[in-house]
Amino acid sequence: MPIPHPQVRHYTAYIDEAGDEGIGKLAAGPSGGQSRWLVLGACIVTRENDLKLPVWRDKILARFPKKKTPDLHFRDLKHEQKIVACQEIAAMPVAACITLSHKVTIVGTKWEPVFKKKNYLYNYLIRWLLERVTAFCQSDARGTPCSLKVVFSRRANTDYQTMKDYLILMRDGLEVMRPVRSIRWNVLDVENIVVENHSRWAGLQIADVITSAFFLGVEPNAYGNYEHSYGKILRARLLQDHRSNCLNSGFTPVPGFGKCATDDQQMEYFLHFGAPR
Template sequence: MINYVAYIDEAGDEGFGKLATTNSGGQSRWLIIGACVVTREDDLRLPSLRDSISARLARRQREIHFRDLKHAQKVVACQEIAKFPLKICVTLSHKITLPGSSYEATFKKRGYLYNYLVRWLLERVTTSCANDAGFESCSLRLVFSRRANTDYQTMKDYLILMRDGRELMRPVRSINWKVLDVDNISVENHSKWAGLQIADCITSAFFQAVEPNAYGNYEPAYANLLRGCVMRPPQGGSALNVGVVPVPSFVKCQADDAQLAFFKSFTQ
């Protein structure tokens, strides 16, 4: 039996009533859910990875928040993460596609967009774990970073509904329920778990690659350093829609030229 652990964090927010522009503040234009996936053996080494990052940054505190780091420090953090045997999966919702769509009313409900992206994430992560395990059986434990406005019991109920086949519409993909144990989910504080701090760095790195800053620019350098860790099919090939998953699809997500170029770079 191979045991995997996925540390899951988010960047951005769920709201889309007033999306940010270069001229005014507002809600993020993207919501990203990201996972750092490791084997149980490598999970025990994540505190050492976190400590090695902190040592290189000469920080007095071991806790890492990507948003608090300067550019050069973010580069160092991603360089260290890229050396570690972990896998990355991120789902990226471009929220400008929601107003006026048939999904608007649904995703205005609290937690619905977050849970929907978690579903897309777990479909890919459980498939990747099963593929990596080969003929061996495997299990996946989920550790979520605690969010003040998230109802994790509702999320668990949603997963159970899918597991039990009680959805009104059958999905195109499915979570591998032989891998994921819905009862083995925990919600923890970022400050106490090295894996959640690494997941924060990963998710924030991809967020800054697609979310425009106050000047309308992007910073893909951090995510580019991590591309070697991004999930791909067993035989290699494109990571798009495997480890890097735009929602809606790459074709429909209304990305601009720079964002499209970033996504296309994962097909190589």
């Protein structure tokens, strides 16, 4: 008698970014320049909840009856609307994962020529992000086989084929330096990666809110200040370890916590995502 195969549990991760990859002229106050941080964020849902995302997105938009555009874009919202959007997402059965790089830690090091190359920093952070996202899916499935579909928000200057080639290189074990962690390749099929426009997918719009919220917690504005409230509202959605610690699980700075050259305000923000004290 044939042994029945267990049902596969399906997940989708919607991925967006905030900031840019540039290292040549980092912003230093009102004069402008390239962002000091690059932040990648994922909104992770089960197949069942994926189908509900348009309804949940529309529920957020319904809170802003005077909004003229039909899609949700964090940068177009006022502060009080951003708070509401984060509160709504904090109540949703979705998971969030953030990976971020403080680019000042690259300037002047042996790695600067490497990460000045197009898409190198973006792809490097994608690797860190997918390591954590696939580990979460496997753990959440509790022994049931699972698969992950990845939907990227389209970026004008990103070569997605190069990114896929990089992932295949990792999958086939051809890296010169082997990572401490690894993407769970039994969860992620590189061919199950798609690129879509932000305006067409509710999941990408929710990922935009999540990613932008955490970006504003670390990226100084023109006056050198930060907005920590958005990320703190969304803490409950971040991936956590068994001690309810989000650092290096749902909120991962590269290089690691303590080495990413934070100021006092940023350090206070990072500590908020550690294990409860």
